[in-house]
Amino acid sequence: MNKEIPYKCTCGGELKRSRVEVEFFGIEFGLRDAEVCTRCGSEYLDQETMKEIETIVKERNIFGLERKISVTKSGNSLVIRIPPEIAEYLGIHYKSVVQLFPMDKDRLEVKVVS
Ligand SMILES: [Zn+2]
Numbered sequence: 001m002n003k004e005i006p007y008k009c010t011c012g013g014e015l016k017r018s019r020v021e022v023e024f025f026g027i028e029f030g031l032r033d034a035e036v037c038t039r040c041g042s043e044y045l046d047q048e049t050m051k052e053i054e055t056i057v058k059e060r061n062i063f064g065l066e067r068k069i070s071v072t073k074s075g076n077s078l079v080i081r082i083p084p085e086i087a088e089y090l091g092i093h094y095k096s097v098v099q100l101f102p103m104d105k106d107r108l109e110v111k112v113v114s
Pocket of ligand 1 (some may be wrong): 009010011012013037038039040041042
């Protein structure tokens with residue numbers, strides 16, 4: 001299982017074969033083979049898995065829903081407006097409850113609760 005991988009991560013770290021839980025756009029793809037960097041933790045999925053993910057994501061037309069929006073302000077809070085087509089896709093309405101998960105310094109996940 002732990003065969004040496006002849007190439008390295010873009011950060012220069014060593015890669016180790018591993019199995020990782022894969023999720024994209026809220027779609028679970030289960031445990032997949034990946035090469036994981038022992039230094040920065042980057043995960044590299046194999047071509048086959050990437051193709052499969054791309055196909056499913058395209059089928060569901062999720063890429064097409066991606067939008068760039070500006071953050072506005074309301075009182076002390078910042079407001080992120082959800083475009084109507086994304087609201088419709090997620091089933092979010094006025095007064096829906098969502099949960100916010102800061103995933104990283106530049107990533108916020110929004111989970112629809114009700
Ligand atoms: Zn790395």
